[in-house]
Amino acid sequence: xxxxxxxxxxxxxxxxxxxxxxxxxxxxxxxxxxxxxxxxxxxxxxxxxxxxxxxxxxxxxxxxxxxxxxxxxxxxxxxxxxxxxxxxxxxxxxxxxxxxxxxxxxxxxxxxxxxxxxxxxxxxxxxxxxxxxxxxxxxxxxxxxxxxxxxxxxxxxxxxxxxxxxxxxxxxxxxxxxxxxxxxxxxxxxxxxxxxxxxxxxxxxxxxxxxxxxxxxxxxxxxxxxxxxxxxxxxxxxxxxxxxxxxxxxxxxxxxxxxxxxxxxxxxxxxxxxxxxxxxxxxxxxxxxxxxxxxxxxxxxxxxxxxxxxxxxxxxxxxxxxxxxxxxxxxxxxxxxxxxxxxxxxxxxxxxxxxxxxxxxxxxxxxxxxxxxxxxxxxxxxxxxxxxxxxxxxxxxxxxxxxxxxxxxxxxxxxxxxxxxxxxxxxxxxxxxxxxxxxxxxxxxxxxxxxxxxxxxxxxxxxxxxxxxxxxxxxxxxxxxxxxxxxxxxxxxxxxxxxxxxxxxxxxxxxxxxxxxxxxxxxxxxx
Numbered sequence: 292x293x294x295x296x297x298x299x300x301x302x303x304x305x306x307x308x309x310x311x312x313x314x315x316x317x318x319x320x321x322x323x324x325x326x327x328x329x330x331x332x333x334x335x336x337x338x339x340x341x342x343x344x345x346x347x348x349x350x351x352x353x354x355x356x357x358x359x360x361x362x363x364x365x366x367x368x369x370x371x372x373x374x375x376x377x378x379x380x381x382x383x384x385x386x387x388x389x390x391x392x393x394x395x396x397x398x399x400x401x402x403x404x405x406x407x408x409x410x411x412x413x414x415x416x417x418x419x420x421x422x423x424x425x426x427x428x429x430x431x432x433x434x435x436x437x438x439x440x441x442x443x444x445x446x447x448x449x450x451x452x453x454x455x456x457x458x459x460x461x462x463x464x465x466x467x468x469x470x471x472x473x474x475x476x477x478x479x480x481x482x483x484x485x486x487x488x489x490x491x492x493x494x495x496x497x498x499x500x501x502x503x504x505x506x507x508x509x510x511x512x513x514x515x516x517x518x519x520x521x522x523x524x525x526x527x528x529x530x531x532x533x534x535x536x537x538x539x540x541x542x543x544x545x546x547x548x549x550x551x552x553x554x555x556x557x558x559x560x561x562x563x564x565x566x567x568x569x570x571x572x573x574x575x576x577x578x579x580x581x582x583x584x585x586x587x588x589x590x591x592x593x594x595x596x597x598x599x600x601x602x603x604x605x606x607x608x609x610x611x612x613x614x615x616x617x618x619x620x621x622x623x624x625x626x627x628x629x630x631x632x633x634x635x636x637x638x639x640x641x642x643x644x645x646x647x648x649x650x651x652x653x654x655x656x657x658x659x660x661x662x663x664x665x666x667x668x669x670x671x672x673x674x675x676x677x678x679x680x681x682x683x684x685x686x687x688x689x690x691x692x693x694x695x696x697x698x699x700x701x702x703x704x705x706x707x708x709x710x711x712x713x714x715x716x717x718x719x720x721x722x723x724x725x726x727x728x729x730x731x732x733x734x735x736x737x738x739x740x741x742x743x744x745x746x747x748x749x750x751x752x753x754x755x756x757x758x759x760x761x762x763x764x765x766x767x768x769x770x771x772x773x774x775x776x777x778x779x780x781x782x783x784x785x786x787x788x789x790x791x792x793x794x795x796x797x798x799x800x801x802x803x804x805x806x807x808x809x810x811x812x813x814x815x816x817x818x
Contacts, residue, residue, distance in 0.1 A: 333379075333383070336379065336380060336383050337383055339373070340370060340373070340380075340383050340384045340387045341387060343366040343367070343369050343370040343373070343387075344366065344367075344370065344387045344388075344390050345359070345362075345363035345366060345367075345391070346390040346391045346437055346438055347387065347390065351496060351522060351553075352391050352393075352438045352440070352496060353391070353393070353438050353439065353440040353496045353497060353498035353522065353524055353802075354440070354498055354524045354526070354555065354802035354803055355803070356800075356803070356804060356805045356806065357803070357804070357805055358805060360393060360395065360803075363393065364393065364395060367388060370384050370387065370388050371384075371388055374388060385432060386432065386435040387435070389426075389432045389433075389435045389436050390435060390436065390437050390438065391436070391437060391438030391439065391440070391496070392422055392436065392438070392439050392440070392487070393440040394415060394418075394419070394440060394441055394442045395415075415480070416480055416483070419480060419483045419484070419487070420452070420456070420478075420483060422487065423460075423463070423483055423486060423487045423490065424456050424459060426487065426490045426491065427459045427460075427462075427463055427490060428459070433490050433491050433492070434491075434492060434493055435493075436491035436493065436494060437493065437494065437495045437496060438494070438495065438496035438497070439484075439487060439488060439491065439494060439496070439497050439498070439499075440497075440498040440803075441484045441497075441498060441499045441500065442498070442500055442526065442803065451476065451477070452475060452476055452477065452478060456475075457475040457476060458475075460475045460478060460486070461475050463486050463489075463490060464482075464486060464509075466489075467485075467486060467489035467490070467509075467510075467513050467515065468512055468513040468514045468515060469482075469485070469486070469489075469509045469510075469512055469513060470509070470512050481501075481505075481508070481509065482509055484499065485507055485508075485509040485510045486509070488510060488517070489510065489513055489515060492519070493519050494517060494519060494520055495519050495520060495521050495522060496520075496521070496522040496523075496524075497520060497522070497523050497524070497544075498523075498524040498525075498526060498802065498803070499523075499524075499525065499544075500525070500526050500527075501525075501536045501540070501541070502535065502536055505536060505540065506536065506540035506541060506543055507541065507543050507544050510543055510544060510547070511543035513547075515547070516547045516548075516549060517544070517547045517548045518549065518550055519550070520547075520548040520550065520551060521548075521550060521551060521552045521553065521582075522551075522552065522553045523544070523545070523548060523551055523553065523554050523555070524555045524556075524802045525538065525541060525554075525555065525556040525557065525559055526557055526801060526802045526803055527556070527557030527558025527559065527589070527590070527801060527802075535558040535559065535560065535590070536559065537559060537560055537567065537568060537571050538556050538559035538560075538588070538591060538595075538599075539571045539574065539576065539595075541556075541559075542576075542577065542578045545578045545580065546578045549581065549582065550582045551580065551582055551583055552582055552583060552584050552585065553583075553584070553585040553586075554580070554583060554585070554586050554587070555586075555587040555802055556587070556588050556589070556591070557587075557589045557590070557795070557801045557802060558589060558590050558801075559588060559589065559590055559591055560590040560591050560592065560595075560614075571595065572592060572594060572595060575598065576595070576598035576599055576601075576602060578602060579602045580599070580602055580603045580606075581604060581605070582605070583603045583605070583606055584605060584606060584607045584608060585606075585607065585608040585816075586599070586603065586606055586608070586609050586610070587609075587610035587611075587798065588610070588611050588612070589611075589612040589795050589798060589801075590612065590614055591611075592613075592619075593613060593619060593620070593621045593622065593625050594625070596611060596621070596625055597624070597625040597626075597628070600625065600626065600628045600629050601628045603628070603629060604628075604632070605632055606629045606632055606633065607632055607633060607634040607635065607678075607816065608633075608634060608635040608816050609626075609629065609633060609635070609636050609637070610636075610637040610798050611636075611637070611638050611639075612639050612640065612795045612796060612798050613638070613639075613640040614640065614642075615640050615641075615642075615645065615657070615660040619664050619667055620640075620660065620661055620664075620667055620668075620669055620688075621638065621671070621688075622667060622668060623668070623671065623672065626676075630675060630676055630677075631677060631678065632678065633676055633678065633679055634678050634679060634680045634681065634816055635679075635680060635681040635682075635683075635814075635815075635816040636673070636676075636679065636681070636682055636683070636684070637681075637683040637684070637797055637798060638671070638683070638684045638685070638688055638797075639683075639684070639685050639688070639728060639729070639788075639795070639796030639797035639798055640657070640660070640685060640688060640796060641653070641657060641685060641729050641788070641796050642794065642795075642796065645657065646729070646761070649762070650731040650732070650733070650761050650762050653729075653731055653761060654687070654693050654731045654732065657685075657687045657692075657731070658687065658692035658693055661687065661688075661691060661692045662692045668691070669687075669691040669692045670688075670689065670690055670691030670717075671684070671688060671689055671717065672716065672717040673717060673718055673719055674716055674717060674718065674719050675719070676719050676721075677719065677721060678721060679719050679721055679722060680721060680722060680723045680724065680752070680816065681722075681723060681724040681726070681814050681815075681816060682718060682722055682724070682725055682726065683724075683726040683728060683797055683814060684726075684727065684728065684797075685727070685728045685729040685788075685796065685797065686727050686728070686729055686730045686731060686732060686736060687729070687731060687732075689717060689727065690714075690732070690735070693731070693732050693735070699732070699734075699735075703734060703735065703738070707738070710735065710738055710739055710742070711738060711739045711741070711742020711743060711746075712742070714739035714742065714743065715739075715742065715743055715746065715749065715750075718750070720749060720750050720751065720752070721752055722750055722752060722753055723752050723753060723754050723755065724753075724754065724755045724756075724757070724814045725753065725755070725756050725757070726755075726756075726757040726758075726759075726797075726812060726814055727757070727758045727759070728758075728759040728788045728796065728797040729759060729761060729788050729796065729797070730758050730759055730760045730761060730764075731761050733760060733762070733764045733768075736758060736760075737764070737768050737772065740756065740758070740772055741771070741772070741775065743756070744772070744775045744776055744779060744781075747779050747781065753781055754780075754781060754782060755781065755782045755783075755784065755814070756772075756776060756781060756782070756783050756784070757783070757784035757785070757786055757812050757814070758784075758785060758786070759785075759786045759787050759788040759797075759812065760785070760787075761788075764785075769785060784812060786811060786812035787811060787812075788811065799811060799813060
């Protein structure tokens with residue numbers, strides 16, 4: 292479903308005010324006065340309009356799942372129709388109608404529809420062209436835009452742009468500080484997207500896709516900033532990894548968003564473009580993220596992550612997927628710059644491809660990754676993170692390598708007493724929620740959690756303990772943990788880490804995708 296299918300952004304449509312829609316006009320008594328929507332109090336009309344705007348109802352709108360986007364676009368269609376019923380509704384509805392723009396549900400990148408449907412390609416570009424033209428003709432409406440979601444538009448150009456629109460586009464490019472185009476008779480979608488960004492002075496949320504070696508090639512020339520941008524999503528391209536940009540290519544927009552608070556970047560390592568990826572590993576990260584509080588990264592190597600963290604002085608919430616096919620394991624030193632500010636950390640590395648087979652088979656795969664470099668530690672400790680409230684981490688990323696079954700049985704007996712102590716020594720007393728994902732070594736997990744339940748006085752803030760077993764654990768042991776923690780006022784939860792193709796472990800689905808599992812547990816710092 293595309294936004295162009297839902298309603299027309301064109302000025303003539305937006306200015307048209309016809310007679311009230313008959314279905315919305317009624318009479319209580321033929322001898323009494325005729326009532327219409329115009330007789331409603333302004334407060335009720337405003338409430339109706341706000342209720343049809345997803346931006347007014349939700350905190351974040353640019354990375355919604357497809358089903359929610361479909362509903363949002365249908366609501367915008369209804370709001371657009373209402374704006375044409377009367378002048379009163381137009382005055383109330385039009386500013387709200389322009390709160391956000393979404394390219395709509397995109398076809399799967401691997402499907403023939405994505406590349407073969409010329410009508411759909413033209414419809415996308417025409418909708419964006421019409422939207423930008425309206426913003427340029429109505430700067431009063433441009434001031435109301437708060438969110439823009441630009442998924443990967445297929446490579447097309449706006450053909451045969453009318454002369455009047457060409458003049459508007461040329462002026463917009465000049466005002467934004469873009470380099471001049473040879474002609475404005477045909478304009479590519481990337482230019483339209485970036486010109487739209489610079490035309491919306493109060494933009495707060497942005498989702499934008501770029502492929503490898505692109506970046507925001509027009510916006511980087513602009514001397515202007517995006518002072519109101521607080522929420523940025525780089526969605527990645529999960530089924531075409533060779534097309535993914537590297538996050539360092541997006542520093543142009545990050546440098547302009549000095550008040551950015553949330554950054555989500557999926558597939559942000561150039562995908563299969565290995566030379567391009569390796570080049571960035573040796574280059575510095577120059578952009579200070581002074582206001583960033585929430586960072587979610589998938590696919591970036593730990594060294595590049597560390598460079599970003601060194602420029603993020605107030606970061607509170609970090610999600611990180613470390614791809615074991617490409618990189619070495621995360622080290623404590625990588626997190627040192629945010630040790631005193633971090634309140635939530637979600638750390639995961641197991642993909643669907645690695646999670647096939649029994650627990651013992653998956654243990655061997657992950658342990659091999661953790662032991663790959665003998666000079667690096669394979670376990671993690673968070674005991675010296677004084678403000679950490681929520682820890683979500685895969686079991687083996689916390690424990691380190693677990694050896695084969697024979698050695699495990701020997702070690703299990705040896706560490707019967709000391710094992711729980713080692714486990715508790717890795718978590719800070721400030722913790723409210725402990726969520727262990729991808730639990731492969733259940734006997735060790737059960738042993739250590741029972742040990743934790745006996746010494747909860749060391750963790751006075753703890754309210755929730757959750758685990759995601761790879762295989763169903765013994766029901767009696769689950770009940771034992773549930774009852775034991777409940778006696779101490781702590782909730783024990785059993786969930787799962789859904790493993791499907793192109794999943795991201797405990798991070799869940801990529802931005803703009805449907806949630807993969809109803810039993811996946813997610814704990815947010817601020818609900």
